[in-house]
Amino acid sequence: MRREEIKVCVMRVGGTNCDAETKRAFQELGVQAEVLHVNELVKQGNLLDYNVLVFPGGFSFGDYVRSGVIFARSLSVKLGKEIDTFVDEGRPILGICNGFQILVEYGLLPGFEGTSAYPEATLTTNVPQGFKCQWIRLKNENKGKCAFTSKIPAGKVLRMPIAHGEGRFLFPVEKEQQMLQKLVDNDMMVFRYCDENGNVADGKYPTNPNGAFHDIAGICNREGTIFGLMPHPERAMYWWQQPDWTRQKQMAQYGDGKLVFESLIDHLTKKI
């Protein structure tokens, strides 16, 4: 597939945000990207015209009940068959922040045995409590399975911002070690919170900003085609989005967020 043929759908509902930034990031890299409201996709029946589906950040449906669950359940009713086909055909799906919460509530992540009927994990209230909006560091722990980090060397430290109040990734307490092992064994672990030298946070705040189990910031499914992360790569795309650009004499044109989008495009352009 040629780069300019790739079509990305950024799915929007009331309460989503950063949809415009996500679209712009993809367009910057030469692929087609559109922001579409879920009702528009239902009406047109054209979700399968797209090669990539993105759930952007925000507070879909006001975060009522639990973050992401209303969008997830509504989606399974309205577009469940199309989503199943999307997943079965290995078309990539990205969930950023609220999008990650949606993927977990839908049962698409972690998806140890494929899409689960009920969520196998949760992204819940931060510890310490409160909405956190800050730049953090992430360590890429993926060994090559995740389509969204294929161009990022294992162990590389990235800088991205977070903006969430419910980002504490948890497995059921009684199964957490067993599920963590599965995550590692199947190369589904992607990003962990770390310090600037690449030492993982080991649960310590503020390096781990939300109390996430095992410092988990992003995971992928067993095929590596569905990826969810709490940080916002689309807000770390350009030099002028970096927090220290006024203090630097010279900066690279792009931020670390670009690597996520570029990796995905690389993955798709290598596909026949």
Added chain:
Amino acid sequence: MKYRAKIEVSLKPGHSDPEGETASRLLKELGYAVNAVNVSKVYTILLEAQTLGEAKAKAEDMCKRLLANPTKDNYTIAVEEQK
């Protein structure tokens, strides 16, 4: 028949409850001898069903599909017929 289901969704024991801990801390500052605060959500749902059993089964399904996440939540259901 009309039924009223009262569903309480609470955190499983052992899960940290930052909202409860924050409320507990403040209640102590206000001078109350509080040992712990646990936060839960209550949904009162009016629904139609043929029997009480069917109403309970529907409420159970609602918890599994939407209202509770089995990773962190417990829930209790109380259903009564509405006159």
